[in-house]
Amino acid sequence: MSMPDAGRLLDALFTTERMRAIFSDQGRVRGMLDFEAALARAEARVGVIPAPAAEAIAARCHAELFDMAALAQGIALSGNPAIPLVRTLTALVARDDAEAAGYVHWGATSQDAMDTGLALQLRDALDAFESDLARLSGALARIAETHTHTPLAGRTWLQQAVPVTFGLKAAGWLSAVERERERVRELRPRALVIQCGGAAGTLAALGDRGLDVAAALAEELRLGLPDLPWHTQRDRVAEVATTLGLLVGTLGKMARDLALLAQTEVGEAREPDAPGRGGSSTMPQKRNPVAASVALAAAVRVPALVSVMLTAMTQEHERGLGGWQAEWETLPEICALAAGALEQMARTMEGLEVDTARMRANLDLSDGLILAEAAAMALARHMGRARAHALVERASRQATEQGRQLREILAEDAEVRAHLSAEELDRAFDPGNYLGIAVELVDRALAARAEREAGA
Numbered sequence: 001m002s003m004p005d006a007g008r009l010l011d012a013l014f015t016t017e018r019m020r021a022i023f024s025d026q027g028r029v030r031g032m033l034d035f036e037a038a039l040a041r042a043e044a045r046v047g048v049i050p051a052p053a054a055e056a057i058a059a060r061c062h063a064e065l066f067d068m069a070a071l072a073q074g075i076a077l078s079g080n081p082a083i084p085l086v087r088t089l090t091a092l093v094a095r096d097d098a099e100a101a102g103y104v105h106w107g108a109t110s111q112d113a114m115d116t117g118l119a120l121q122l123r124d125a126l127d128a129f130e131s132d133l134a135r136l137s138g139a140l141a142r143i144a145e146t147h148t149h150t151p152l153a154g155r156t157w158l159q160q161a162v163p164v165t166f167g168l169k170a171a172g173w174l175s176a177v178e179r180e181r182e183r184v185r186e187l188r189p190r191a192l193v194i195q196c197g198g199a200a201g202t203l204a205a206l207g208d209r210g211l212d213v214a215a216a217l218a219e220e221l222r223l224g225l226p227d228l229p230w231h232t233q234r235d236r237v238a239e240v241a242t243t244l245g246l247l248v249g250t251l252g253k254m255a256r257d258l259a260l261l262a263q264t265e266v267g268e269a270r271e272p273d274a275p276g277r278g279g280s281s282t283m284p285q286k287r288n289p290v291a292a293s294v295a296l297a298a299a300v301r302v303p304a305l306v307s308v309m310l311t312a313m314t315q316e317h318e319r320g321l322g323g324w325q326a327e328w329e330t331l332p333e334i335c336a337l338a339a340g341a342l343e344q345m346a347r348t349m350e351g352l353e354v355d356t357a358r359m360r361a362n363l364d365l366s367d368g369l370i371l372a373e374a375a376a377m378a379l380a381r382h383m384g385r386a387r388a389h390a391l392v393e394r395a396s397r398q399a400t401e402q403g404r405q406l407r408e409i410l411a412e413d414a415e416v417r418a419h420l421s422a423e424e425l426d427r428a429f430d431p432g433n434y435l436g437i438a439v440e441l442v443d444r445a446l447a448a449r450a451e452r453e454a455g456a
Contacts, residue, residue: 011336014294019339022124023332029071030063031117032085034221037061039108039196042216048209049103056100060092080325082110107198107205107213111231111319115195118331119223122240123192125335126184129247132342133181139349140174141449143167148442151431152268152359153370158260160370163363163431166268166354168438169257171445176250178449183243191236194218197229200318232315234323241309241331244338245302251341252299255292258348262289267358272351291344298341305334363431368406372396374434375410375425382419391415 011020021027037058044054066088074084086105094101105113147166154164196214197203203210218225230236261269271291308330312323363370372392379388392406395413399406407429410416420428427433 013340014297015336015340016128016343018128019125019336022121022128023335025068025071026063027121028081028117029066029068029085031120032082032113033061033063033066033089033117034120035113035116035217036086036089036105038217038220039106039112039213040103042213042220043103043106043206045216046209046212048206048213049106050100053097053100053103056097057089057093057104059096060089065092080110080114082113086110086113107203107210109197109199111324112195112197112229114328115231116217116221116223118237119192119194120221121332122335123188123223125339126188126192128339129184129244129342130181132339132346133177133184133247136342136346136349137174137177137181137449139346139352140170140177141446143349143352143354144170144174144442145446147354147356148439149432150354150356150359151363151435153362153365155260160362160366162370162373163434165435165438165442166356166359167442171442173250173254173257174449175445176253178452180243180247180250182452183246187239187243189224191240193224193226193230193236194221195229195231197231201229201231203229231318232320232324234309234313234315234320234327237327237331238309238313241306241334244334245306248295248298248302248338248341251295251338251345254345255289255295255299255341258352259289259292259296262292266362268355268362270353270355271348272353291348294344295341298337302334302337305330305337309334367399367404368429369396369399371429371431371434372406374428375406378420378424378428379416383415 040049040054040057043049044051071081071084075081078084090101090104093104144167147170150166151163152166152169153160154162194214194217196217198205206213215225258269260266271289308326312326315323376388376392379391395409396406399409407425411425
């Protein structure tokens, strides 16, 4: 019926308490009841049902009045959560006002209640995502600014390539997170809309007052009013899924980088330490990257779930068979996993431990080979790129074979000495002199974020 309840052992690791509550059984029922109460009030506003009936219905639209186990049994028989919910609500209202009970769910269909209830849940979920994305963005901005000039070995194909800065790496994460924030913001007006179409999308049961009721319902719930019902046009919920899929992919990339930086042999950055966090059942020294593991697990699981949502879009005629039902547990699970990964990475980046000394030491591991391109470019100004490349490539192999510094090998080469002085070679082999526009790029990323924050 919903994502796993709070009693599951692994929930505290893979999701958040807030997202668990939003997509709990209580949360799902609450969303549908909010729809039923708002529908009654909207219909009373436009004169479709009596105002006292709307008041009586709304008074019983409280999730704590409903037996979840009984609802679950009813769902197994009826095929969707709205049918037993409406039946139970009608009985509750009838205890106090038999006439009002006749107006429960007036002119609506099960999918109206369920999809609108989902929109209300998604509004709360997107609020949570935006809050934690803002946390993560702020943490990454601080890291990027602090380490704008901190040299770090850039790595391609998992091998040292040329120097970059840790600030640039963090700025890359930040830029991607800012795009995720933008996607979530842009998603809201399309996803957070009511569903109000009746049996087959015509609201025929409401006569000529269908649009009036829909407009009043949207106002009651502070949701958007779509141009027409979307019972089998599932791009709205599929867009939520794909947007969260992109978010989880971005978090997974960040987690992969962090896990690699935290390897014992690298040791350049680590997740914040805490008693009992990341330990081993047998190895006392272990400090495992827990947050990275959660984000990476989500990055493995969510794409397949997004695929389910995309596949479920091909629904039949005016009401779907199987595709709609496939969404019910899939989208909440996507939200749960994305929320857990995001919270873990936000907390980690807020307390990230950075070892700048280790970063500098790792730059020196290759005996200067990481600056081979810098030396080749310095020589290329005198002999052309191809010739310089071949010369430095040959010297690099010699340095590796002999276990010597590349600068020493080049300094012994007469052709190199003819074009580069000792001082020029020293400059070429200083990592700080071969950072390109890294500092400028960090500044650009920070300025772009600041501009978006000011305009928010």
